[in-house]
Amino acid sequence: MLGLLHPTSPAWIDAVEADLETMLQDHAQCELKAAHSALSLVGRYGGDHPAMVEPLVALAQEETEHVGQVTKRLTDRGQSLGAPTTDTYVRRLARAARAEHHDGYPPLLDRLLVAALVEGRSCERFRLLSDGLSDAALRSFYRELMGSEARHFALFSRLASDAFGVEDTRARLATLATREGEIASSLPLSPQVHG
Ligand SMILES: [Fe+2]
Ligand SMILES: [Fe+2]
Secondary structure: OOOOOOOOOOOHHHHHHHOHHHHHHHHHHHHHHHHHHHHHHHHHHOOOOHHHHHHHHHHHHHHHHHHHHHHHHHHHOOOOOOOOOOOHHHHHHHHHHHHOHHHOOOHHHHHHHHHHHHHHHHHHHHHHHHHHOOOHHHHHHHHHHHHHHHHHHHHHHHHHHHHHOHHHHHHHHHHHHHHHHHHHHHOOOOOOOOO
8 A cells, every 4th residue: 555565563553552642742743844844845846846836835734734733632631742753764764765876866756755655654554543543533533634644645656756757756666665664664663653
């Protein structure tokens, strides 16, 4: 599903249920990073790729709304946003893409495809939450967000294909999806969106 080669263990839900607040705090930070990253793509590449500006600005707005929605669920539980977290998964995936630059793919293609895979993994995790959490309200919240992440995966894939062609996009996505699967399967299960 969504470019993912390694399915998350169903035991991840147990790690989340054991520390829901930590997962929600990490999730809020993930949404912040997603909004920030979309705007950073606009700032860095919007001049050369004007067709990307509007969809990425709209994406940043949607991710910002998600920050508010997750934060509200934290405050409803008497929790706060918490400190910024390091997303080891995203960091390692971006590093893996950079390490293979010698094969000639442009940095923007990698940025878009790494973003697509991160959205795809988030979608998969949110599906697990929407099926497995004991809190019914949170289950429906994550069902809704799962749909957003699937659309975001499609958006980043389309932006990549439009700018760099279907063939190159497909080939590079296949390589990066392999790296993504290796990284996701090597991380210990923890109460984090990508942990
Ligand atoms: Fe989001
Ligand atoms: Fe997203």
